[in-house]
Amino acid sequence: MSLELQLQRFPKEISLKDGAKVQLRPLRRDDEKAFHEFFLAVPERERMFIKHRVTDQSVIHDWCQNIDLGRNLPLLALLDGKVVADATLHQQLGGWKRHIGRVSVLVHPQYRGRGLAKAMVHEIVEIARHTGLEKVEAEFIGEQEAAIHMFAMLGFSNLLRLEDYVKDMQAISHDYILMGLDLTTDEEYAGVGG
Ligand SMILES: CC(C)(COP(=O)(O)OP(=O)(O)OC[C@H]1O[C@@H](n2cnc3c(N)ncnc32)[C@H](O)[C@@H]1OP(=O)(O)O)[C@@H](O)C(=O)NCCC(=O)NCCS
Structure with missing residues (x-):
């Protein structure tokens, strides 16, 4: 199935555990301000987990001006015009990893714990499953325990842990963890949405 067909499912409304309704849809060019504000709300200690300088407006400007959903598909959650979460599917579109999608997720600190x-x-x-990808992976540093726990609940398993392998923006070393889900055999765990 094509990505275009998958994208027709959006915008989509979902209900959170507290009953609040959020809209899910891919990033648009006019999201620049709201997307930048979302990253500014992330505490400094967590921003070091992010691979890009997301507080820099020019980085977000560049993302919004060069949207290529086949390569990077940022799925936003919006509540009253505010971006409250982003989950992105990254694809290589060639080479050894062309069958593997990478997932990253970030939730606004005030909207956590609601599913x-x-x-x-x-x-x-x-989306990854229905666009022909065979596997999805997610990368973490050792301190991202909540996220590692959550991905494990969704059926991802630990593929690799390398001690003191990566460095954050302040050049401090951290363990590197790679988790993965095989879309051809593994099933995601049930119970999503509450
Ligand atoms: C990790 C993160 C994405 C979780 O977002 P969230 O919306 O609060 O997560 P959910 O409400 O969907 O919780 C899902 C599960 O994760 C677990 N979880 C969430 N936060 C947790 C925490 N702080 N400690 C332990 N477990 C936690 C819970 O078991 C929860 O399951 P439950 O609903 O059955 O109780 C969020 O804390 C975040 O953005 N962290 C910083 C960025 C990051 O680490 N991203 C991952 C890199 S790919």
Whole structure:
């Protein structure tokens, strides 16, 4: 099935554990301000987990001006015009990893614990599954325990842990963890959405 067909499922409304309704849809060019504000709300200690300088407006401007959903598909969750979460499917589109999608997720600190990340990663995995990818992977540093726990609940297994392998923006070393889900055999765990 093509990506275009998958994208026709959006915008999509989902209900959170507290009953709030959020809209899920891919990033658009006019999301620049709201997307930048979302990243500014992320505490400094967590921003070091992110691979890009997302507080820099020019980085977000560049993303919004050069949207290529076949390569990077940022699925946003919006509530009253505010971006409250982002789950992205990254694809290589060639080379050794062309059959593997990479998933990343970030939830606004004020909107955590309501099932947003779980629901969004589930959506991204469904898109990956229906666009012909065979596997999805997710990368973490050792301190991202909540995220590692959540991906494990969704059926991802630990593929690799390398001690003191990566460095954050302040050049401090951290363990590197790679988790993965085989879309041709493994099933995601049930119970998404609450
Ligand atoms: C990790 C993160 C994405 C979770 O987002 P969230 O919307 O709060 O997660 P959910 O509400 O969907 O929770 C899903 C499950 O994860 C677990 N979980 C979430 N936060 C947790 C925490 N702080 N400690 C332990 N477990 C936690 C819970 O078991 C929860 O399952 P439950 O609903 O059955 O109780 C969010 O804390 C975040 O953005 N962290 C920083 C960025 C990051 O680490 N991203 C991952 C890199 S790919």
